[in-house]
Amino acid sequence: MALLQIAEPGASAAPHEHRLAVGIDLGTTNSLVATVRSGMSVVLNDVQGRPLLPSVVAYAADGSVEVGYGAEARQSVDPKNTIVSVKRFMGRGRHDIAHIETLPYDFVDTNGMVKLKTIAGIKSPVEISAEILKTMRNRAEASLGGELTGAVITVPAYFDDAQRQATKDAARLAGINVLRLLNEPTAAAIAYGLDNSAEGIYAVFDLGGGTFDISILRLSKGVFEVMATGGDSALGGDDFDHRVFCWIIEQAKTAPLSLQDARLLQTRAREAKEQLSQHGQVPITVKLGSGEYVDLTLTTEMFKDISRTLVQKTIAPTKKALRDAGLTVADVRGVVMVGGSTRMPQIQHAVAELFKQEPLNNLDPEKVVALGAATQANLLAGNRAAGDDWLLLDVIPLSLGLETMGGLVEKVIPRNSTIPIARAQEFTTFKDGQTAMSIQVVQGERELVSDCRSLARFELRGIPPMVAGAARIRVTFQVDADGLLSVTAREQTTGHEARIEVKPSYGLSDDEIAGMLRDSFSHAGDDAFRRALREAQVEAQRLIEATQSALQDDADLLSTLERAHIDEAMTRLQHAMGGEDRRLIDQAMHTLSAATNEFAARRMNQSVQRALAGRNVNQLSL
């Protein structure tokens, strides 16, 4: 017998089934997947032991898809069909994309999100991202030896609705159950907050490959609260690469580049940037397809000069976020660095200068987001360890509101509000003598209800008949720290109230689930009793039928008295069967069995005698 451990309430694992959950950092340049093993967050490596998966997807003419390092290697050979930094296109229109003219892709003009024409057909950024997520999922399932329960996928805090939705769609396409989309800085804070248990106000400075996010968080008693966020969804390490790339072209005075040469120089530019984090200068020597040679040396100072405006673009939103949070740099206890691009010395210096302190680097800036996401995924999947009862205060990703006349949305709680939160608004009737009001709760940023997600609908009744517009109905939206939304509507003059609870991220509200459970509880005794009774009845019926058939064949073996005995026992059993007393049925069955014991023995003897009649011992094979 296996030895069990005590789980947190509601967190018992099924036999042989650990709930496998991962955190996925779906990055612009690289993606990572992490999980919690024995209470500790770890990044899952690929078979070659590499933690990162380049977020590169290469399409081939035969429709095959390659993701990661293999795809990255094909960049310079087949740039048009090798999609890098697809995250930039997620939920974006053509005009939203920086430097679109330098990108080697065939963009297809569509309404809304851009699409890319590849040799394998037209692909949307959602489909391309799904390929990356599929690879992450396969890696996770191979490492954990089972199917994933779900994943927490991180997105920049800056991501708008369309971008968040596109990320969710990509996950669905990859067959991943999204437990939650988590803001990247919040994930980083989880990783740092848990590992270091440090309290106070922290700035999370996240400069990734394609996005910049600054978040001001408050960590106290293990609780994270997002106080302000800001950033630029089109600024990242790629832009620094681009500066180096432009610098190379300028310095080398190259002829107009072929696609392959452009890709080659871009790769070289990125390598140079990465090397400058460790070295004072790097040589850039490239032989182009055109036969031209590029032979340059880039120093840290020169790099700092050419990227000055980019660095400045990270400092301005940082200052603004601090202002938004009502804080000054003096209030900030620490700065968490996230993203490989924060390794650049000029970023380290700029951040240190602004905050007047050295930023924190004790976790790998490329891994922190995935590690924090894994911790959160583990909690959401229900693998909560004792003591891990901290809350995560986060922002509401989508506005919450209700439907008003004409199918319009009235927002009650705007997106990015920190939770827990409560907001109330007053509404009125639109018809004379209206006594009831239907309240539809919606989530989303769009103006029309039909474009938003409907979360719940309930009715407030008992409004006293009044002329239209006279009634005052106060509707309160409340989101608790677990993200559970409850909506209360109260008619102010009579105090009539109606309320509903919804969990925005899940199909069923806790209340509905609890209701279903309560129903099953209240019928539990009945159900078990009925089952036992039915079983006894079936058994009794079988016994009666067997007895009847025996009587038909061998009634002559019984005396009149014996026969009467059996008949009486049978009648009693038949009678008991009709009732609801299982013990009575059991007793009657017992009596009938006893009454037929002798009969059964005689029948046995008779059949043996019949079988033996007219034979001698030698004929029997005993």
Place this chain on the structure above:
Amino acid sequence: MSACTTPVTDPAVMPDTPPASWLGSDSASPVTLSARAADHIAKYIAKRGKGIGIRLGVRTSGCSGMAYKLEFADAPNAEDIEFLSHGVKVLVDPKSLPYLAGTELDYAREGLNEGFKFNNPNVKDACGCGESFTT
């Protein structure tokens, strides 16, 4: 019974087989803890810093039909049946009670491994590892 891959089903759905020893709600025996188990539970609750007791239950899953639930209890549910054993409160939901009546929860050590063990008279058959069972 080595391959145990039956997926978890809704805890509200119970198997069709009724417990053999169960004859009616009036005959349900109490659920108890061994002294050792009670000691450990009291210690864990103290360390955890909260909790009113322990919750025992069953749910359908696993290779042999049902699996145990062993959790800290922070608050009783209205439907719970409460037992007190060696000073520790034991909560059982009415749905699970027919399958647990007469059970003693023990604490055992097996090599380096240690943990809780259900001595359940209702069990007819268990899977190899004992993580799931039928009544």
